[in-house]
Every structure is written in C-alpha cells, then in structure tokens.
Amino acid sequence: MTAAAPADDRGAREVGRRIRSLRTERGISLSELARLAGVGKATLSGLENGVRNPRLETLYAITAQLGVPLTAVLSAPGEAPTVRGAAVGATLLEVFGDREATYELYRMRVTPGPAQLSPAHSSGVTEHVTVFSGVLRAGPADAPLTAGPGGYLRWTSDVPHTYAAVGEEEVHASLLLRYPRPSTPDG
Template sequence: MVTTSEGGARPALVEGTAEVGARVRELRERCGLSLSELARRASVGKATLSGLESGTRNPTLDTLHAVAAALDLPLTALLGPPPGAVHGAAVEMRLLRVFDDGPVTYELYRMRIPAGLAQRSPAHHAGVTEHATVFAGVLETGPVDAPRRAGPGEHVEWAADVPHRYAALDGADVHASLLIRYPRP
C-alpha cells in the first residue's frame, strides 16, 4: 500500500534561498509580470511568492516547478549553479547536468523515492517531457490519470505538461535517473 504525501509541503533543501528568490524576481520582472500575475499563473499564494523572492521562505519543489512553468523556463533557470539535493513531498533529486541544445534544454537528475511514498507534481509548460530510467525498485509515474509502472532496467516517458505523479511501489526505494526536456517557447 502506498502512503501518499501528495498533499504534503516538505520544504525543498535548496542552498542559497536568497539567490533563488533574487533570480525569480529578476526573471519575473524581465517577463513584465507583477507579483500578483505570476502568483496567479503559477497557482501559488502571493505571500508564498513574495517570501520566496525576499529569501524568507524555503520553497518546495512543487512551488519551484510551478513558478518555472509559469515563466516558461526550466527549473534550473531558477536555481542557478548546480544545487544540492532538492526534495519534494516524496521525491529527492540531485541535478547532475544541464544540456543546452539550441531550442531545447535538458536537465538530468538522479532521483530517489523512499518506499511507499507518492508525490503529485504540477504541470510544466507546454511541450515538456520527462524520461525516467529505473535502476532499483518499482516506479509508478506519468500523468495523474494514466500512470505507468517501470522496474529495474526499464524506461518510461510522458508528456509532463499535465499534472503527473511519482510513487515507489512494492516496498522498496526507487532509484532512477530523470531527464526533463524543456523546449523553448
């Protein structure tokens, strides 16, 4: 049985929260958006976004993904230099590499999901896809309404411009790589 953490708000362990906030403010202003408009587009509270920008709030992974999607940017545009581990409600990720390939940016992560946990993630901007290769455990992932399973040595990919989920099934931690492909708008 999966213990769900999909509604949880576990803080992201992002080093340099003030720097992340400053980058969010700079990117928001570059796009000509008010704080209220970005909060609306990202479906996050204005107070949450204000705290993020001022560096007084340690953002969740879901909040960072929502803000990045609202700005039509990859997550790493908000994080700057390679961060340490970033945690969602269940997913722990460590950025390994960013590849800029003309009209597309790729982010490669090492991902771990503790046994029995699940997480729902917000939609990315249009055209974003995710690709997971499982090394250990059984991963259930993909769109919330049509998730798929993958075990060791298997690969699964999905359109990530819809809400999607990650879950570790069968009583074992999932260890996988996650490649996120962001086309430039």
C-alpha cells in the same frame, strides 16, 4: 518538499533573487505570477525575499509560468542543487542543450509511502525516467505508468503528474527533463 537550503540560508535568498529577476524581466507583477502559478501572494513574496523555503511543487509551478527550466532558479555556476518533495529527492547532475531544447539530468530517489503529485510543466516538456532499482509508478496523474529495474518511462509532463515507489523498496532512477526552446521567426 523543499529545496536543500534552509530559509535563512544564502541559497534560499538566491532562489528568491532569481525568481524576482525572471518575473520582472517578463513584466509580470507579483500578484499576477502568484495567480498564474496557483500559489499565494504571501508565499511568492516570501520566496522572493528568501524568508521561505521553496517547495518543489511551488518552484515547478512558478518556473512553468515563467517559461524556464527549474534550474533557471536553482543553480548557479558550480552548484549541484538537490530538490526534495513528498516522495522524491533529485540531485541535478547536468544541464545541457541543443538548438531544439534544454535538458536537465537528475539522479532521483523515490521513497516508499504516499505518491508525490507534481504540477504541470510548460507546454511540450517531456520527462524520461530510467529505473535502476525498485519499482516506480510515474507519469500523468490520470494514467501513470510502471517500470522496474532496467525499465524506461516517458511522458509529456505539461499535465499534473505523479511519482510513487511501488512496494517497500526505495526507487533509484535517472530523470531527464526536456524543455523545448521557443520557436523563433527564423525557424
């Protein structure tokens, strides 16, 4: 599952630049981030240098270890990034926030076929899905939930989680990710 830009595209280089910047701001070595995220050092190096297409699962694993939302590496002003996975295609519609959290709102499609397994997000991240058409099975990998048109699913996604279309119909849904803000000494 790859982000929309081909590896030789400026988009892949920008994603890599953002990953490197976030990693160095946090004082984390390339080797350490690769280990923490469960990705190969060569893969991470290729992403940072813009010579590899980033896979959605890989980006989620990396951003979880950096403690930032996916959009921190995908979006620049004026862009509407689309991410694709084994079963999921999601287009970012809006990023917004309040004192407690940052939110990412996506338009999501889930194609029939094998399920997509996504890695855990940072602690406390929740996902909220409203299904418009089709039947979706999604949620924690060990206890997925099911919803049809008009249905709503919510789960804490700091564990591996899955998305799958049930049957032969493509699922159309909205996905809202909620990333809690770190606590500050002032409360």
